[in-house]
Amino acid sequence: MVDTQPSLATNLGGLLLSAPTLMGSGCYGSGEEYAPFIDLARIGGVVLKSVTRLPRLGNDAPRLVPVASGLLNAIGLQNPGIDSYLANDVAKFADRPCAIVGSVAGFAIEDFGDVTERLAARAEIDAIEINISCPNVAHEGETFACDPKLAERATQAARARTKKPLIVKLSPNVTDIASIARVVEAAGADALAVVNTVRGMSIDVDRQAPKLGNVTGGLSGAAIRPIAVLAVWEVARAVRIPILGQGGIETARDALEFVLAGATAISVGTGNFTDPRAPITIADGIRAYLAARGCASIEEIVGAANPGYLARR
Amino acid sequence: MVDTQPSLATNLGGLLLSAPTLMGSGCYGSGEEYAPFIDLARIGGVVLKSVTRLPRLGNDAPRLVPVASGLLNAIGLQNPGIDSYLANDVAKFADRPCAIVGSVAGFAIEDFGDVTERLAARAEIDAIEINISCPNVAHEGETFACDPKLAERATQAARARTKKPLIVKLSPNVTDIASIARVVEAAGADALAVVNTVRGMSIDVDRQAPKLGNVTGGLSGAAIRPIAVLAVWEVARAVRIPILGQGGIETARDALEFVLAGATAISVGTGNFTDPRAPITIADGIRAYLAARGCASIEEIVGAANPGYLARR
Amino acid sequence: METPCMPALEMSPAVHATVVSDRREPAPGIVIVGVRAPQLAASIRAGQFVMAVPPSGERVSTALGVYEVEGDRVSLMLVVVGPRTRELALLSDGDSLALLGPLGNGFDCDSLGDDVALVAGGVGVAPMLLPARDLVARGARVTLYYGARTARALVDIALFEAVGATVVTATDDGTLGHHGYVTDVLARDGARHSAIAACGPSPMLRSVARVARQLDLRAQLSLEETFACGVGACWGCVVPLDRSSAQAPKFPDAAAGESRDYVHARICKEGPVFWAHELRW
Amino acid sequence: METPCMPALEMSPAVHATVVSDRREPAPGIVIVGVRAPQLAASIRAGQFVMAVPPSGERVSTALGVYEVEGDRVSLMLVVVGPRTRELALLSDGDSLALLGPLGNGFDCDSLGDDVALVAGGVGVAPMLLPARDLVARGARVTLYYGARTARALVDIALFEAVGATVVTATDDGTLGHHGYVTDVLARDGARHSAIAACGPSPMLRSVARVARQLDLRAQLSLEETFACGVGACWGCVVPLDRSSAQAPKFPDAAAGESRDYVHARICKEGPVFWAHELRW
Numbered sequence A, B: 001m002v003d004t005q006p007s008l009a010t011n012l013g014g015l016l017l018s019a020p021t022l023m024g025s026g027c028y029g030s031g032e033e034y035a036p037f038i039d040l041a042r043i044g045g046v047v048l049k050s051v052t053r054l055p056r057l058g059n060d061a062p063r064l065v066p067v068a069s070g071l072l073n074a075i076g077l078q079n080p081g082i083d084s085y086l087a088n089d090v091a092k093f094a095d096r097p098c099a100i101v102g103s104v105a106g107f108a109i110e111d112f113g114d115v116t117e118r119l120a121a122r123a124e125i126d127a128i129e130i131n132i133s134c135p136n137v138a139h140e141g142e143t144f145a146c147d148p149k150l151a152e153r154a155t156q157a158a159r160a161r162t163k164k165p166l167i168v169k170l171s172p173n174v175t176d177i178a179s180i181a182r183v184v185e186a187a188g189a190d191a192l193a194v195v196n197t198v199r200g201m202s203i204d205v206d207r208q209a210p211k212l213g214n215v216t217g218g219l220s221g222a223a224i225r226p227i228a229v230l231a232v233w234e235v236a237r238a239v240r241i242p243i244l245g246q247g248g249i250e251t252a253r254d255a256l257e258f259v260l261a262g263a264t265a266i267s268v269g270t271g272n273f274t275d276p277r278a279p280i281t282i283a284d285g286i287r288a289y290l291a292a293r294g295c296a297s298i299e300e301i302v303g304a305a306n307p308g309y310l311a312r313r
Numbered sequence C, D: 001m002e003t004p005c006m007p008a009l010e011m012s013p014a015v016h017a018t019v020v021s022d023r024r025e026p027a028p029g030i031v032i033v034g035v036r037a038p039q040l041a042a043s044i045r046a047g048q049f050v051m052a053v054p055p056s057g058e059r060v061s062t063a064l065g066v067y068e069v070e071g072d073r074v075s076l077m078l079v080v081v082g083p084r085t086r087e088l089a090l091l092s093d094g095d096s097l098a099l100l101g102p103l104g105n106g107f108d109c110d111s112l113g114d115d116v117a118l119v120a121g122g123v124g125v126a127p128m129l130l131p132a133r134d135l136v137a138r139g140a141r142v143t144l145y146y147g148a149r150t151a152r153a154l155v156d157i158a159l160f161e162a163v164g165a166t167v168v169t170a171t172d173d174g175t176l177g178h179h180g181y182v183t184d185v186l187a188r189d190g191a192r193h194s195a196i197a198a199c200g201p202s203p204m205l206r207s208v209a210r211v212a213r214q215l216d217l218r219a220q221l222s223l224e225e226t227f228a229c230g231v232g233a234c235w236g237c238v239v240p241l242d243r244s245s246a247q248a249p250k251f252p253d254a255a256a257g258e259s260r261d262y263v264h265a266r267i268c269k270e271g272p273v274f275w276a277h278e279l280r281w
């Protein structure tokens, strides 16, 4: 046992966090929506909803379908576009008592460069996450995150335009996530977010039609946890940059699975919809776990269950 | 409303089934284990546990981990090998009052040809399913099902050695399942099983080690249902051969999602572990659904929610 | 939706750790769960809702209207349709239950005039007791048009009569009241009303909107949709709304020159109550 | 494991649609649920188990030992450790519950001699009441070595005494009986026994096996493992077992010349009870 409280502070590729708990992009708004329910000063940070070059109205309703231990969503990146975002929204983030990570999505390589530069230039933004799980309109609609070349070029485009910590968010919808991770690391990412939603769909058997307005959507929540833990495990053996683990985290024990697999920090998405107090109970639970094991810092247990990770550090 | 009971009979690439409900490979033993609990004459058929060229002791325990709305398994294809199987086991399957599909797994292209030929030669076996979700030992351990060339060659090898209906079982762990499906169709498959388990893992945070003896395993059960329904939907738009849908089916409504997406028959795996009566309640539920809609046969609703499927038939 | 019927203690939403005080089952598959929730009781307004945290985790929270409010107690009406409502319906006395609320903008009772038609389909009756009570309290005449599949599913009619509402019923199977849709009765008898407020499944609300147009009445509709966050964070629960609506969130045009006359409003945040004539369904 | 203590009505396993008749909670987190299950009661033998179908679906069934058997009633003892046991523990009178059973091969009481040490850790006590009763009935002396974390978790000691067993206790925290592991007491006092039968968590069973070797006693161990099917279909619940064991399933060598002296036996089918000296853990 240690006398003092274990430290939850961590460093995610240059982004200093007071707690290893970030809130997933698209699931936490700008933080302000959840401020009545929890003390944002006790979370590590918020990854903002993804912003694109142009405004997007998003997909038709329904956009959400509850499924076994999870959620299917197809929001369609509804957002006001970077011009309006910079003019009307970003200044508000200055109030948030935690790290603020801007999220950039794009449908062309240039989008990642341009939007990243403009967003990262703002003092309110501490780091940039690029969401490359979108189709490339110039390339047969192939998803950036599912093609090594496209993932590399999107990363390079963003990297060239900011010195702030750059997190690249990987998709689990690939045959070999480790190979994509290696390419993205070489292209200059400071950290990797692992993983985005798993593709899925659900059919309304009464109407004999897909339930989502967009037909297909992204599966999140507890259902994908084993898939996400494995993705972190495999990526952690393949790269040297830190990992932001996510996918179905609801409790401290869930979060610890990701940390022990090799994640330096974790992100709560759908778990906030289960219980907005989750980020606090997770941080408290991790602290208790560290204290019970006499660990002074969360950094002592990163990758502790992943010999392949430990061998590379 | 129709006067007579709707027909559940269907034709899966030449395999005639009295009901569209098969029992998934590895989840139903040889049928005999479940005979005390349900009347096997009321199910469409059993896909036997996969058999390999040589005997396999399988993976170390633990081999099962319950996870949210699902199960992780890493059995490691424990089986007595084809020699012993032919000598000691196959004759017993003659008793089963439903279709019997042999399942062949392999670690080299030749395995699929040789084992398929020997198993298919037996009168007790009505059709062959090949399980190509295994690593190719001669090819850097790449999984047959995850590489179009390997999937094609495994299919060709089996196709060349039997005239019985040949079902090829696809893996969801790929970037684009439809492209694999097309290659396998061209290589001579009569039907496609969609899908096998999704790769995943789980970590014991107390022991700081993976829970499965084999570290990684396959995720099955309700958790993967949206992933599997989408896989069926996409494959159904890509090929003309029939589909055996599977992944998280527990109820008639679950099964109908797969049928409406484009599956001609469905398979229950983990659902049997939830309740062995599931195959019967599923068949009864499908019959009631058809009757309520005045359908004379299940074939009328295959792909009814998938315009891209209907356009190809 | 500025002025609520009865100005309640203005209080920002919070997580309320409540304890179940009572439970009854007025009909099979319908459960009414009472909880002690003093702050929530003091601050909730007609038509607002709460998100109920699932006791076992592993599922997203459930949106529920608030049914009764008396003293420290609020009650929730549950119709069991799926796993989340099934789990909540199992709660019994002494169990704890976390509720987020009050959420959303409720009914604007002041704009409904003096002879209000409340229209409820199925569990859509849940958020109707508070406006009925408030409207009667400020002197309005209130008629509840209440439809359900069958007589047994029409619960607590006496409770609505007790707060002073006239109850008109309809059942799909004709076992009580009009044999058919409650909106048929509204279309036939509703011309005298000053305005309409409705809650129920989407097809019913669309039909209310049609009837309101025919009768030339304004209607406030409380929309149903699957929620994830319930607090406006995820943009999962949208409905197309006139850009000119007072409730429309600010949103730029998608591209220069491409001007759309609607925006996507969040049902949980800008709603759940909208004016029927402003929706672009 | 041929001859059970009391030859029960030989009956093949089945799905039993049972109804909960009673429920008690002898300690926090421990629940005993009684069900009416006449056929099961008539056919179950000491050490066999059932698979309980989850009332809500979406999870695999749970393996449970059978605790009491009296007339038409059998009872199950649940220790709430995760979602499945939590859901089962919520069952109350009148609820229905489907059970598959009887499954597996139970204790071979006839081979245990005349002065039997039963060893139970935590919920491992559940399948011990039937062998205790049967052994006493055939004239054996029975001592139950019963360990748990703390005094409150040692439930129903009187019930075991009532069937004629002597109960020796141990708790991790020293609140009742020996302060420490129950296997320490066994090692100290156990030499006089004719044989051992044990059920509990894996570490305890390994320790029982060690003690049995030291005391030169044979021990039957009822193993715990996660089950999926529970009926021998999935090969998910294996343990390495001497190829020479009477319980070993037939299995060819992996390759010509490569002879292994163990095979993987299914705990649910060949077990759950095995002779300690035949296990190759």
Ligand SMILES: Cc1cc2nc3c(=O)[nH]c(=O)nc-3n(C[C@H](O)[C@H](O)[C@H](O)COP(=O)(O)OP(=O)(O)OC[C@H]3O[C@@H](n4cnc5c(N)ncnc54)[C@H](O)[C@@H]3O)c2cc1C
Pocket: A066, C049, C062, C063, C064, C065, C066, C076, C077, C078, C079, C080, C081, C082, C083, C084, C085, C086, C123, C126, C127, C201, C223, C224, C225, C226, C227, C272
């Ligand atoms: C603002 C608001 C207030 C609400 N207030 C209440 C309330 O007071 N009481 C209440 O019980 N519900 C209320 N609802 C609805 C409730 O939130 C949903 O019914 C709930 O999410 C169902 O969760 P579930 O997991 O039980 O079922 P789900 O898994 O969401 O649905 C199960 C199945 O039932 C179907 N289904 C869903 N809803 C219905 C329905 N209403 N009728 C028939 N089939 C349906 C679905 O299509 C699905 O197939 C409200 C919703 C909103 C948006």
Ligand SMILES: Cc1cc2nc3c(=O)[nH]c(=O)nc-3n(C[C@H](O)[C@H](O)[C@H](O)COP(=O)(O)OP(=O)(O)OC[C@H]3O[C@@H](n4cnc5c(N)ncnc54)[C@H](O)[C@@H]3O)c2cc1C
Pocket: B066, D049, D062, D063, D064, D065, D066, D076, D077, D078, D079, D080, D081, D082, D083, D084, D085, D086, D123, D126, D127, D201, D223, D224, D225, D226, D227, D272
């Ligand atoms: C033959 C046999 C007979 C059994 N008889 C009984 C019985 O009579 N009564 C009974 O309650 N259980 C019994 N069990 C154990 C029971 O089947 C499991 O504990 C059950 O599967 C737990 O399901 P769950 O979903 O509640 O927890 P799971 O999701 O399976 O586990 C939840 C968490 O608890 C941990 N865990 C699992 N088991 C234990 C444990 N025993 N102690 C502490 N932590 C644990 C897991 O590692 C996991 O982290 C028996 C098992 C077998 C094989």
Ligand SMILES: Cc1cc2nc3c(=O)[nH]c(=O)nc-3n(C[C@H](O)[C@H](O)[C@H](O)COP(=O)(O)O)c2cc1C
Pocket: A024, A025, A026, A027, A049, A050, A071, A073, A075, A077, A103, A131, A169, A195, A196, A197, A219, A220, A221, A222, A224, A246, A247, A248, A249, A267, A268, A269, A270, A271, C228, C234, C236
């Ligand atoms: C409603 C919803 C909206 C989301 N929007 C975004 C988004 O805009 N950008 C992004 O990178 N990820 C988005 N995600 C993905 C999450 O950030 C997260 O990666 C994923 O949901 C898996 O984590 P979880 O299981 O904890 O939710 C969204 C997820 C949900 C459920």
Ligand SMILES: Cc1cc2nc3c(=O)[nH]c(=O)nc-3n(C[C@H](O)[C@H](O)[C@H](O)COP(=O)(O)O)c2cc1C
Pocket: B024, B025, B026, B027, B049, B050, B071, B073, B075, B077, B103, B131, B169, B195, B196, B197, B219, B220, B221, B222, B224, B246, B247, B248, B249, B267, B268, B269, B270, B271, D228, D234, D236
């Ligand atoms: C315990 C277990 C063993 C399995 N063994 C095999 C196997 O030997 N061969 C095979 O092709 N699939 C095997 N599978 C995969 C299933 O047949 C099925 O494709 C998969 O589990 C998804 O369906 P489900 O969710 O209905 O279980 C196994 C699955 C489980 C859970």
Ligand code: FES
Pocket: C226, C227, C228, C229, C230, C231, C232, C233, C234, C235, C236, C237, C266, C267, C268, C269
């Ligand atoms: S449910 Fe998240 S914005 Fe409405």
Ligand code: FES
Pocket: D226, D227, D228, D229, D230, D231, D232, D233, D234, D235, D236, D237, D266, D267, D268, D269
């Ligand atoms: S649990 Fe399936 S073989 Fe034992």
